[in-house]
Every structure is written in structure tokens, then in C-alpha cells.
Amino acid sequence: MSSLRELSPVLIKIAKEELNEVPNRLKDDIKNLKIWAEKQKNFKSRISDQFLVAFLRGCKHSLERSKEKLERYYLLKANLEELYTNRRSDDPILLNILKQGIVLPLIKPHGEGGPIVHIIRPGSYDPNKIKFSDIIKVGTIIADIYLIENDNAVVSGLIEVLDLGNVSAQHLFHIDVAFVKKFATYYENGMPIRQKGFYFINTPTGFETLYNIFKPLISSKNKDRVVIAQGSKEIALHPYILKDILPEEYGGNGGSAEDINNYWITKFLEYKDYFIEEDCYVMEEKFKNSTFESCKMTNFGIDGSFRKIEFD
Template sequence: MTTPLLARRSQPYQCSLPEPILAQAQRELFEVPDRRQTDIEHLRQWLCKQPHLRTRTDDWFLINFLRGAKFSLERAKEKLELYHSLKTHCPEMMGGGDPKDDMVAEVLRAGGFVPTPKPLPNGQRLVIIRVAARDTERVPQEVMFRVSNMISALLAEQDEASQVTGIVGLLDLKDATLAHAMSMTPTLVKKAVTCWDSFPVRQKGMHYFNTPTGMDPVINLFRSFMKEKMKQRLWFHGSDQSSLHSAIPPECLPEEYGGTLPSVNALAEEWVKRVEENREFFLDYMKYGVDEKLRRGKAKSAADLFDIEGSFRKLEID
């Protein structure tokens, strides 16, 4: 049975943004409603001339990339190219998965990446990221990243406002162990940051909470690969709940953080249902990527995309 998300792809885009968020899109993203369809069509025609890309071309998909690129057509093309290249060359993080797969289902239920239902006062969507939710003996870190990307893709499809307001993370490091830290190799972190950058999602920052002793090297490793503007959007609260509440009001937090929302586990169960209900969306999601044999010019490799050697040189200099 066709899901609503798949069915609407044959329909033209219809804006559902409330007036204040539409005004924000016009102000911050340079979105011009009268020009929106022309921009979508420009991207669609460009994609049709890229034989190596296996991609969606529906309005709903393309408007997301336009917003992620602040309606710069060239930047949107760059993001689309990178996004699809990573889906092929980094499938362990970007390939998606079947919600009925045992490993995917286990990670979903663990609640390691959980968007909360109540937007922050500025409209941003909060995502709870619990590092210790991963069983280090059973679940590779790459799978955690892959499932978090699946949830992010579904959130962007179902919550149009978040395309404009962006998301902010609460990274909870409670009970994180040395095994969690050791899995964050430079190569893995570089891949993760590159994949995040390819998503048409406005990343508005990260709040670190319950940071244990000895985690600084991992945090600094992530910082070394971040863009400068993202480095300015990191906030550290230690284990001080009052500090956290000064940045994120309790009515927007789960009960574990002194908030009034249901527990993270309860919210995770809701996301398990949402992902399972949209299984056809995720099966379709796995179809897209690139065919390097059809790429004009030199084919790309994972080394080209991640520039691992260059990144290592940078780390040695720093």
C-alpha cells in the first residue's frame, strides 16, 4: 500500500508554513514565494541532465534542498550532488535501512536519537542524542549514525517548519564509556560530519550535558572537522540542570532533564511507530545514490569525498 509520503510526490508543492515561519523563511533563507516553483523547476531540469544521479525530482524533495541552501541554486546543486554521492560511497551511514531489519529496529528502540514533540520558543526542533544508548558490543557506531540520518530524513519530510527553523541537539553523555569514546576514530568522525553537512537541515547548534571526565579528546576531534560557524554554536552545561534550563525551557525537555515532556524512552517508542508506519518511504529511500560509470568526467571515490589524508595532516598541524 502506498504511504501518504510517497503518494504526495505526484502532487505539486503546497506551502503549509504558518505566517511567522514563512516570514522567517523569507528573511533568513531568501525564499520568495512567487519564485519558489521556478527555482524548483530549475533544479528538476538540472537533475534530469545528470545521468549519474539516481534521485527524486518531486517538489517536496527539492524545496527542502533549496531551503537548506538558502535558495542558492548552485549551493543546492552542490548539496544534492554530495548527498547522493554519500549515499553510494558511505552506505554504512547514509544508505538507510528497512525498519524491519533487526539491527535497525534495535537501534530505534534504544532511543539514541529522538526528536522531541514541542519546538523551542524560537521554533527550532530539539533532538535528544544519548551516546550510551548504543550497546558497544552489539551495535557499530556507523549503524547509530545511519539510523539517526533515517530519522532526520523522515523529520524533514513530515515537519516542514523544521526546514526553516532548524534543529538543535542535546548530546547527553551520561554513562558514556571508554568503549564509546574509542569508537570515534578520526576517519569515522570526518565521515559523520561530512554526512551531516550534506543533509538539507539547518543545524543550529549542540548542547553538551552530563559530560564525563576523559571525553574532551572526542569533543575536540568533532570540533576539528566542524565549520567555524558550528564551532560557535556549542554549549557546555556539565551536569548542571539549571544551566541547561537557562538555555532550554523545562516544557521542551523530557522528564529525565527536569522537563515536563514524557521520558525519552516513551518518545522513542513514538518514533519507532512513525518509522515503521513509513516503511515504504525507507525502502524507497535506499534506491537513490550515484552510478559512477555514468558520471561525466572523473569518477569519485570515498577518498575524494572525505579527504581523509588531508584531514589527518590538518590534525597533525593543529
């Protein structure tokens, strides 16, 4: 019996039109990907229907691209040990990042068939107390949870909002550019969640310097997906994001940031055993470095995390 969750009618329509999904062929597509994954000697993959269908949808149901992305998912995770070694969703350090609201994954999607929205607040933490890589680690856990339980994220993608309020030079000094490039390679090549937009608010003086850190990582497909929203944070997102899903702190009706924090803390704790089990699904050590260099900033069904910004 299939363990695949049925999509809503709205998402079924989007999956057909944008992802080339053929419902009566889906069972066979998953079966073929599963058979291939079970035969691989260089990595051990999760093989639940729900996990594998995320890769098929992320690759618009190209079986060959899905195979490639699934392998690179494990390959690149193996080469990001600072993020994936002993990754535990009940880690007090990560739960504290959620409690502080540094990462705010909104609970409701952007409309019934719309993407999920993240608000990232890099100026809301003390860089002497919290590592930038731990903030990214929180994001990787959220993304992996999406693969299992969030159909909007898998089918309709992700919108990211970067709130740069209170970002200082000290925050920038703590960003390891080499690490960011390495992670961007993972995200670009390995994650089957499509990027649907990137919004900057509260941009500080010297924003160009911050942008130039990430400029070399931009995918050509993403040049038109960046918006620099104007106005205070209470109104800046209203022309772009539904007020019903935004937190009260951003002029919305989607509950408080604290409500969102508590929701995700509970969710992380629910997934404790899942992330302990993750240690079993890995790339074999002898294979992990041999092909990593071949993973360039190419696009295999998703869009990258960073966008080009146009200045007046």
C-alpha cells in the same frame, strides 16, 4: 498541482528573512531544480516538490548551490555504504536503538518557529552489542524523514544535545574516527538542514580527549555555537531549551523518553516503503568515487555537526 506543504505564518517570516525565500517565486525555483535533476545522468534523484524545496531552503535559494548540494547528497551517500546499503526503517536493530532511547528526537520544536531538538545519549548502550554506525544510521533516517515532513527542521534547523552521562573509555574505543570524518563530510556537504546549536551535558573527566577526536572537523562558522551546560541533567538544559518540549527525565513537560521512543518507532514503521524505494535513488557506480575526494569540509548552506569548545 503542487504537492508542496504550506508553511505556518511564523515559518514563512523566517524563510523570507533568513533563507531569502520569495513565495511567489518558489514554484518556479522548484521547477527549475526539478528540470535540472531529471536531466542528470550520474545520479537519480527524488523530485517531489517537498523534497527539492528542502535543498533550496538549505542553500538560501541559490539555485546553483542547491544543484551542487543535491548532487553531493547522492554522491556522499554512495560513498557511505555502511550507512545506506539496505537501509530499512523497519530493521529490528534500528528499532531497538530507538527503544533504548539512545537517540531522542524531541517531538515538539523549540517554539512555534524554532528548530528541532535531538538528545543523543551515547553512554546508554552496550558497545559490544550495538554498533556506533547503526546509531548514526538511525540519525540518517530521522534526517531524511525531516526533509519530507518537518518544516521546522528544514527552515529553522536542528539543535543537538549530547548527554555524556555514563560514557566510558569502552564507548570511545568503539568510535571509528575515520568513519566519523567521512560522515561529517557527508553531513557538511550533503544535508540541507542547518545546525543551530550544540549542547554538552554530563561531561565526564577526560572530556578533552573526546573533544579532540572531533576537533579537526569543526567548521569556522560553528565556533560560537557550543555550550557546555552545567548542573544535573534534570536542570542543565533549562536555561537553553524550553521545558515544555524536554522529556520528563530532563526536568521537562514534554512526555517521557518512552513516549518519544514509541512515537519514533511508529514513524519508522510508517516509512517502511519509502526507504525501500530509496534504493532506486542513487549515484551511478562509475561516478561515485571519481569526485568524492573533491568533497572537502566546505560549507554549502548548512553548518557542520561538531563545534569548538572553550575551556576555562
